[in-house]
Amino acid sequence: LTGGQGGRGGRGGTKPHRLPPVLDHAEIDQLRTEAKRFETIAGYRDAALVDFLLATGLRAHEAASFRLDALNGYLSGRLRVIGKGNKERLVRFPPPAAESLELWLTARRRLPSPADTLFLTDQGKPLSAAFMYLVIRRLIERTTIHKPQVGPHLLRHTAASLWLAQGMDLRQVQANMGHRSMVVTSRYLHLLE
Structure with a gap:
């Protein structure tokens, strides 16, 4: 035991805080390339989904419930989102490139589905x-990406880091993420150059 810390990795038994995992620029490019590899309905959806999550930083359940009638907000970089705790927040981000979305929307129209959500399975279900x-x-x-987290939340963390690396104000990133505390949001500072 060193430093009187009791071997717990922190003071007084508090849980150590880890920096959130994020993709670096090369890994983002690698993921986008992989997502665009297959010219199938699922391939077009996956490419659009990756771009959507990286642009908006939405939680998986928020992205899953994203409706077609909100596309203009997405394309203009301004979304109203009902998130955790049924709280509404305004998410602002640089307007995304629309190429992957346009390919997905063309493929999506071929699916027989009454669903009004943007992202569907190959069978047309939300x-x-x-x-x-x-x-x-x-x-x-x-x-070849290896991270301790491999789901949509990794892309959410990456979106926050991208916004900060692009010069977005920390308060806007906090609002985008729906964080109560600026301390939580500040963990994303300097994760990407």
């Missing part, structure tokens, strides 16, 4: 948050 996790995990597993 994509659940759990299925979204599987999609992102499988994409990451097909790359």
Whole structure:
């Protein structure tokens, strides 16, 4: 035992705080390339999903319930989101490139589905948050990326780091993420250059 810390890795038995895992720029490119590899309905959806999550930083359940009628907000970089605790927040981000979304929307129109959510399965059913996790995990597993977290939340962390690296104000990132505390948001500072 060293330093009188009792071997717990912190003071007084408090749980150590870890920095959130994020993708670096090369890993983002690698994931996007992998997502665009297959020119299938699922391939177009996956590419659009990766770009959507990296642009918006939404939680998986928020992305799963994202409706087609909110696309103009997405394309303009401004979304109203009902998030955790049924709280509404305004998410602002640089307007995304629309190429992957346009390919997905073209493919999506071929699916017989009454669903009004943006992301669907190959069978035309709304994509659940759990299925979204599987999609992102499988994409990451097909790359050489190794992170302790491999689902949509990794892309959420990465979005916050990208915004800060691009010069977005810390308060806006806090609002985008729906964090109560600036301390939580500040963990994303300097994770990406």
